[in-house]
Amino acid sequence: MRWPRQLMSLLVVLALLAGPPMVLLFLIGPPVSGWPSTKQVQAWVQQPLTEQTLTAALTIGAWLLWLLLAYTVTVRAVTRLQATAAWLRQVPLPTPLQATASGMAGAAVFGVTTHPVTTAAPQPPPSSAAGTPEQPAEANPRTDDRAVSDDGILVPGGWLPRDAAESVAAAAALLWLRRRRDYRPRPLTPNSPEEPRPARLPPAVAAVQVALADAPAPSHAAAPTDSFTALVGILPTGGLGLTGPGALPIGRGLLLTALLAGHRHPARTLVITRAALTDLLGPDAEPLGGRLPQLKIAEGPGDATRIVEGADPPRMVILAEDDCDADDATPLAGVTAANGGRLIMLGSWPTGQTWHAEPTGHLHDPTHPDNPAPRMCVLDQVTAADLLTVIAHPEPTRPSPAAPRTPLPQAVTPRPPLPRQSTRGTAHPRPTASHQRLHLRVLGEPTLLIDGAPLTIRRSAAVQVLAFLAAHPNGADTRQLTAAIWPGLPRRSLTGRLYTTLSDLRGAIRTASGLHVIDHTDDRYRLNPAHVDVDLWHLHAAIHHAATTATDTTTNWQTIRDAYPADLAAGRSWPWLDPIREVTRQRVIDACAALADSENDPQRSIVLLQGGVHIDPYNADLHVRLVNTLTALGDHEAANQLHNRYRRTLAQAGIDETVDHRATSSTVTNPNSRSHP
Known part of the structure; x- marks a missing residue:
């Protein structure tokens, strides 16, 4: 919380503004008690350096230093007021209750800070829907x-x-x-x-x-x-x-x-x-x-x-x-x-x-x-x-199919536990044998399981933090987390919110399990692999094993399929999620297509490709491979049914059918076939 520091800053400023004048007035008196007489001027010219004149000069210097301090504080206060007035002109009219709360908070800010202010360029003020009369928009406390x-x-x-x-x-x-x-x-x-x-x-x-x-x-x-x-x-x-x-x-x-x-x-x-x-x-x-x-x-x-x-x-x-x-x-x-x-x-x-x-x-x-x-x-x-x-x-240029793959994020090697952070004297239970390891499930609905029972997480942002760190085993810093979870908002208003979210999440996990799951070193937050098990990391390991093992395609594919029950954070619409979710899905269908290509049994190849189509029913290349394989085996009816089903899937989603992938897959293409998705 920042208010104790701001209160201390206010007290220091008040002490600097009020203290020196009180001390000078009490010990010496006012800096000037009146204009000097002619005799005093003549005496000063004859002997300028006396105890009285030195005392007067030091007194005047002290008052000038105090005036400089008072001027600096005044200028900064005026700058703060001007910046706040410019900001208020861009903000929609609040409700009376919100106006009261904002006024109290603003008064506190004006009084407690003496730091320079940097103002951001004003954003266009709000307007109303096209074709509707003016309706003032009220600030919503959930959207800040x-x-x-x-x-x-x-x-x-x-x-x-x-x-x-x-x-x-x-x-x-x-x-x-x-x-x-x-x-x-x-x-x-x-x-x-x-x-x-x-x-x-x-x-x-x-x-x-x-x-x-x-x-x-x-x-x-x-x-x-x-x-x-x-x-x-x-x-x-x-x-x-x-x-x-x-x-x-x-x-x-x-x-x-x-x-x-x-x-x-x-x-x-x-x-x-x-x-x-x-x-x-x-x-x-x-x-x-x-x-x-x-x-x-x-x-x-x-x-x-x-x-x-x-x-x-x-x-x-x-x-x-x-x-x-x-x-x-x-x-x-x-x-x-x-x-x-x-x-x-x-x-x-x-x-x-x-x-x-x-x-x-x-x-x-x-x-x-x-x-x-x-x-x-x-x-x-x-x-x-x-x-x-x-x-x-899309842009006309496309990446080469031979371009290198995005590497799979690998979970870091378990390290010795870091020293416990200060708990301010609060005793926490030590981990028991049954709570030595937690399970974080992010493929499907994100859930943190403790002994198989889901932990209730009150803040939706905390769920995002867990999913984000699961997708980034090497960790993320404060800027990355705030930009991902609250895009478009100024970071200065989000750092405290992130700390509150993390504190609440850590406290809930410690209370339920006694474990310290999220490490924080060098301004990077990481999931501790010694205490938490993540299903996404198991999927990465299964795909890596399949890429390095040329035998037993059936077992490799089944392992990958079992490790991929659903899309990453299925049903969630977090903006940061789509690229990572897409990479994860792509690696799974990469494995599906590669294992199907290496399979000598066409029937088994069909099963593998059907598994890929089930995982991504929108991918054209997988459908081409499967249609071509079915056609090569003479099953034209199944190929036509697959093609028609694919077209309906695209139409229901509102996207058009593409022809860019026709006859381009590595599977056998029958030139006489009329079934191409």
Whole structure:
């Protein structure tokens, strides 16, 4: 806890401010008792260094030093007040109870610290759902630095309507499914030099996922909404110009909302001029623009008109003020509106309406000042680019199939127990023979078992800590843990939360078992392998053994299969988890494919491949191998059934069928077969 140190700091400052003046006044008196007389000046000139003059000089010097100290404290207090005022302008209005608590905490902070303040760049303030009147978002105590309401969520760099945030999360899940579909099993080898894990999703996506997970259920049962439909409903049909400091943030929100709608409904497209795309995305416009589905880039209003008059008219057109040409823009607005779409100008509209856009996302119609101001999705440049990557087509280049494998994390060799940390005089029971080793299960539902009985862990963050450390046998430092568990939040507000979580977790384990499970040395936290047994580590050992043993494929595969009952932390949606979960699954299907390739019995090879398909029903390469093997054995009916089932699986998940893996596996391919997934 920091308040004792802060209280001590306050007392020291008060002592320095009040102590010297009291001592000087009591011992010497005021520094100046009046102006010196003429005789005193003449006496001082004749004999300047006397006991009286030296005492006066030292007294004045002491008072000057005190004034310098008082000035320094005052300047720092004013800096703190200014920084806090700037921060408060970015925070949504709290409830009265929250305002009282915040005021008390703020008063304590202002009084107890004398350290310099570094202020972060302000984030865009919250706005409301597209097409809805203003609704202030109240701070939620469970989400701390994020504002969550029924209508939307606030994340670093912007605010999204709730249904748009849910669409981002769904698109992120589909992105991982597409990666699973496209993965090609690699040769099963022992640990090799490291290569990167599957790329993590951008921080903004992780922040959206965590905010949705933390968000309370809506206070009322609302009908399904569509931000894009609501958006079209509030924008004028004759074209709209956006001016003001919020024009570009709102423009990025319009871009994301329209493309997310197109991601769900391919018939909905968006046309944007190259100048407008550059204004919105900056340096990311060129590399990202060509990879976004349902986005058509026009060179100007004339080119946009030709696209709109085509067979697939867009639902929205966005122009830049530099593109402005009344002769082209006005007809373009009419054609777009005739097809049920809207035209937006990032700047003043030459012949139609222009609304003022505030940084908060409010749109004001100057012709109807009394109308409620709708609040739109607002995004900064980095956040917009990050969120758009989840619906962008992948990069054209692919890693070579011969690239080295990611090494399996190996549990460290058990070491002698570290000296016990101070327990502040509290006696803990010594471990008994039945509690010498705990079992942590992270494949499936994360559970810590003590003598086979699950330990109740009160904090969800503590469960994440256990799973994260299980996936990182070499440990993790404070920064890695806080960034993984609470992405998007400032670290200064999380260190104490992490310490509280770890203290509570350690205490619960010690109380139940008497064991010290989590070691902390050199700012790295590790699970102690001498006290805890982790199922994920057993899986790694089984795969490593299969890679180094060329015989008895049946036993090796059965050992791996038994060690992999379910996906890593199945059912959990922690943002840090997906890359590690994917690597773990990939190593299992690597083993499946490698053992099937080394099997001389085709029937046994089919059994092995079926096991791999059961583990990952989305992987195209495994289906190709199994279809080819079935076809080579003449079982065309089973091959067709497998192919059709695979297509239904992809369709139900909302991902399309890929043809990249056809006839590329190492199994025998029948050129006469018509069954290819």
